Amino acid sequence: MSHKHLPGEERRELTVETVIALAAEQNPSDITTAAIARRMGLTQGALFRHFPNKDAILQAVMEWVAERLMARVEQATAAAPSPLAALEAVFLTHVDFVARHPGVPRMLFGELQRAGESAPKQLARTLVQHYGEHLQRIIATGRQQGELRAEIDPDAAVLLFIGTIQGLVMQSLLAGQLENLRRDAPRVFALYRRAIGSQL
Amino acid sequence: MSHKHLPGEERRELTVETVIALAAEQNPSDITTAAIARRMGLTQGALFRHFPNKDAILQAVMEWVAERLMARVEQATAAAPSPLAALEAVFLTHVDFVARHPGVPRMLFGELQRAGESAPKQLARTLVQHYGEHLQRIIATGRQQGELRAEIDPDAAVLLFIGTIQGLVMQSLLAGQLENLRRDAPRVFALYRRAIGSQL
DNA sequence: AAAGTAAGTAATCGATTACTTACTTTAAAG
């Protein structure tokens, strides 16, 4: 084994991507440090040159996800001409992100399920929280502009939005096919639009 | 330790309920046979007098869930006067079931995430499959009777239904409060009804 | 009362886990 040495920051990034790739194939809580190292072509101990412990690895993963996902979502929102268009753009952007990184929702949900109060769990929780607040702002302006029904419950609308994506993820989890995600996304959003939109 | 001996079938039932109770508190894949036995007031080895291995325990749990959940769902369907009323009854029945047994959705999702092709995973998959087919039948008759819009995509409607419940579960997972489930359920279903119903 | 059986215990097994230690290699600066 004569692998090239890489600078630490680059190795950390590769580690995060490896964990996400592994999470797409198996239960996130079953991902061992040995499996991560093997996939990277390293020995298990080498990981601890860059991370103090396993939780720090998971924490880096959650930070990676939070940055990338929220950045894309906010970008999609800014480029949309109206609140309803923004919701659709965020929806499709999110689905596209999940299709590219199928391990991400599994890691997120896996972290939220954990018992204690670990750092990665905390990050997962704030990510979902920020995501929900972002959606709520879009919905609020949509109601003011009359594009969305005034009678809708904003909290329920946010919940339905996130739940809808979760349903898509679960469906692809059952079929094991990622193509279904992008294919079904527009059809499902059409239903969601009907639920909240003011026009018929 | 002088615990009374129980007949096997009763012990198996208690084991299942214990696992579900534990799943409400921690990550299902972190539930050890030692933890199950401790909660039951038994030694770890005693479990293997009733189950050949750990997977058999999880399999019994999935069978328990499949029987109880589908039975209630079908009962709620039969008692409903119309397809739309049936969907609402199934929705609230499902939410009530989850509120009573918070560990159930976590176990289900946990099993679906597993890598290989274990028996409990197979059971979880067929349960979701049967559930979806049941919903699809309700939706089909609803479309025929004109209570639901003819233009809706049945697959998308089923996906949205299940995803909505998942969203509720995730929300209570974040807040850690079960009361929210029953409180939010009607509001969220009101949105869902708007998405698929023919009347305004 | 004797024999049989199901259900329990306590101890231990090999395998696997996250993490540590001692040593070696690489790469880049002086």
Place this chain on the structure above:
DNA sequence: CTTTAAAGTAAGTAATCGATTACTTACTTT
């Protein structure tokens, strides 16, 4: 070139996992 700190290896560690063992208890049947 030489030096040196970061990066990687190989071989450990203690702890924990599911599962098995030999044995005991409680209850039923003959």
